[in-house]
Amino acid sequence: MTRSATFAVSLAAAALLSACVFAPPAGVISADSDAIAKMSERAVATCGQGNVREVNAKSFTCK
Numbered sequence: 001m002t003r004s005a006t007f008a009v010s011l012a013a014a015a016l017l018s019a020c021v022f023a024p025p026a027g028v029i030s031a032d033s034d035a036i037a038k039m040s041e042r043a044v045a046t047c048g049q050g051n052v053r054e055v056n057a058k059s060f061t062c063k
Helices: 003-017 026-047
Strands: 052-055 060-062
Touching (some): 026 060
Antiparallel strands (some): 052 060
């Protein structure tokens, strides 16, 4: 192998091994899922079972 090929392979390996992983904080996921669960209960109580179109953490829509 030539020097440039060896350097390219080394550079590629270093780039692949140093990949950055992003994950939201654990508290954010829990807070959103709790809010969605509460909003789901409100949606079913308001729209009726089977008549809920969409639910998110802040609102819901009926069919």
